[in-house]
Amino acid sequence: MASSRFYKETFEKIAPEKQDIIFTTAISVFAERGFDAANINEIAKLAGISIGSMYSYFDSKEDLFLALVEKGLELLDRAMSECCPDQGTITDVLERLFRVAIRYTEKHPDMCRLYLLITTDNMKVQTERLSDQAEMSFRSMYKTVLKRAVERGEVREDIDLDMAALYIDNAVVMLQLALTSRYYHLKMKHYLGDEADGDRERLVRANVDFICRGLGVTLASGCGADDFKE
Amino acid sequence: MASSRFYKETFEKIAPEKQDIIFTTAISVFAERGFDAANINEIAKLAGISIGSMYSYFDSKEDLFLALVEKGLELLDRAMSECCPDQGTITDVLERLFRVAIRYTEKHPDMCRLYLLITTDNMKVQTERLSDQAEMSFRSMYKTVLKRAVERGEVREDIDLDMAALYIDNAVVMLQLALTSRYYHLKMKHYLGDEADGDRERLVRANVDFICRGLGVTLASGCGADDFKE
Amino acid sequence: MASSRFYKETFEKIAPEKQDIIFTTAISVFAERGFDAANINEIAKLAGISIGSMYSYFDSKEDLFLALVEKGLELLDRAMSECCPDQGTITDVLERLFRVAIRYTEKHPDMCRLYLLITTDNMKVQTERLSDQAEMSFRSMYKTVLKRAVERGEVREDIDLDMAALYIDNAVVMLQLALTSRYYHLKMKHYLGDEADGDRERLVRANVDFICRGLGVTLASGCGADDFKE
């Protein structure tokens, strides 16, 4: 684990399993209660360590939180690399993107809830800086992919690239929200019906379909409406 | 003001202006700090009433919060009625929808932040029930509009209506987030460039364009790609 | 009670007896334990109020302490006015000065211990400013008295007035220390013998005698060595 502003040296020295327990516990409590309602003494107890130790690892409740966020963004970054934005048509890339997003969200649901917490605005400025970096890599990935698609003639030429990139990001965010937040999950169920819940394939296809149409992806690229109609 | 589960009779009896002050103040504080970090004593002081009165109007901090949400949903409902889902083509309706969404968000930014708070999952179950109603009206509106558009031949027939409705909702939500949350606002600025900030028209057009393409709206309906390319 | 930086308005509103109880209790605990070891929760309990109330009267432990010091300096100021620096010879004034000092110290021993705490250097700068004022009045009183005594010919002319004033102050401080601090009290007993303990008259006389000699007060002024020899 690389050095960080948010945890102290002592934390680096303890067993990785213990680090994991602390992170997992803390993430779960923060995700459930929110930053303010979360009780750091309770986190320590649940993680099986003393508060004294907690404070020997992290300078404050806020630092603990930031360390978690940082960790989550690291994981996100790693996950994102599986998108292979250089391989295949834009349709292929988008498909991989949504699959990766779903996998990450289902693997780290609490982490995603934390992310939601951050975007809720009540978090400190410091959190912004942290996620800025991750946002930047996503942004540049989206724009690169789109630019290449335009060059290859996969996408209509008159497209507003910036807007399109934002759109892709929005779709990813909304998908994550639906899998993360109780609220958005219920909403999705209400829209798609209870029986559709869990049908990740439908979500992937619909998203890819919708975005491809929006981008004016030519049928030749293998993303015709017919492939996705239900 | 109609009777509610969330405020007491005494609240109905006070001057509407006072009610307004209390609501506005509370919304602003909750929006800024979040539910847990908000201080009800401070809200009372800022609103110019005693905490004693506060508690004679609302049974608890939570009830105050719920009353605010309820009020916000009322306003939202009223705003939504301006969409006139029965008039004009689907393109017209969508355009009005986004304009209304923008207007509402800019008029009640703090209320929208509250809404964000709710969706963050850390709120009590009771909030869910509240917003359920509003969600339902939106959902049925979207579906009705889409069904009519299919019947009129404005939209391709093979469309997944439920998914399409969810897509429209997502677009509205993301737009609201961009105008509400510091985080999503910054993100939007990063994608579109600083100078684009405030260009509501671009947002409306891009959204309508993207969704219409996704829906396969025929050019005849007046929403061809050409109208929106930039 | 006049307004102060150190307590809140709420404190002014409560019954003076309650104010007194709080002050007396707090002074006693601070005097016994020192600032850091004193427990504000315990003070509240001993004073018969809740910590909540304590914090509605004073913003912090430090403010409580400063309020006490401020109060003590007020009392000191009032006591000092009994010295009547304008009446009688310098010998008379000095005699009154030591009597007043003894009376004040015996009436407010804990307050004097607090004063000791302040001079111990570990207190915040703010305390300094507070006592500065009191120190200034003493200083100017001493210098005025001395100047007048020189003009009247009661005191030798070649005297270093500033140093003499400091000497008088030192004598007062040491006397207070002896009556306040367990340490200096024991020391005094060791020097003067146990049986001398409580003989305030001896202290007054010896101090006046020593200082008058130092000042070179002429016999005519009624302070000859003979009057004080034992």
Added chain:
Amino acid sequence: MASSRFYKETFEKIAPEKQDIIFTTAISVFAERGFDAANINEIAKLAGISIGSMYSYFDSKEDLFLALVEKGLELLDRAMSECCPDQGTITDVLERLFRVAIRYTEKHPDMCRLYLLITTDNMKVQTERLSDQAEMSFRSMYKTVLKRAVERGEVREDIDLDMAALYIDNAVVMLQLALTSRYYHLKMKHYLGDEADGDRERLVRANVDFICRGLGVTLASGCGADDFKE
């Protein structure tokens, strides 16, 4: 270093330089913060040893403190021996006494601050016993000197010897306070003027002058008023 109640055998075994570092560091922290606010873990870190070692040298925070005081008193004792109470007139002895006091205070300012802390009364009884010894040697020195001076006819015969001894001690203490405590230092500057700050000679002379006058030292002994007037 002789055995002591306050440190353990292990402490005697380590290098004297290390002992010194520990003592110096601890004294400085205690002097700055006071006993309660001082952090023994921080002292250990600053001294470059582990807390584990700290506790293998000293049984408790209190013992560490007491060991420091003990050490300081040893140094004081050594310094005092330079007064040579047997050589010269009482005036000579007093002059040496004040010079030694000033030198000691300026050499070990933090130690003097510790001494101040002790006299503040909040220290444990054990500290008293410690300093008792030092106090006793001072007391007996003062009394011996005075007795000899009376025998030699340097001092008026009707003097209250005990009181005179106490007076001398008081003068020494006040001088030390003025050089040690921020509070008393400021006070002195206010009395004597800023430019006088640092004029040790004036302090020595004024003290000797004042005390000699109080003792009724005959001019013949070389301590007439003329010598000291300014």
Added chain:
DNA sequence: AATGAATGAGGATTCATTCAT
């Protein structure tokens, strides 16, 4: 009805001390 003083449980953080390595 209105007021706001009073309450005290709760929670973040510190630090003297222990003990396994």
Added chain:
DNA sequence: CATGAATGAATCCTCATTCAT
């Protein structure tokens, strides 16, 4: 012996809620 991680009691302070006036 030395180390420094671990412990958890202790403490300052906040704030939702009550209730006497």
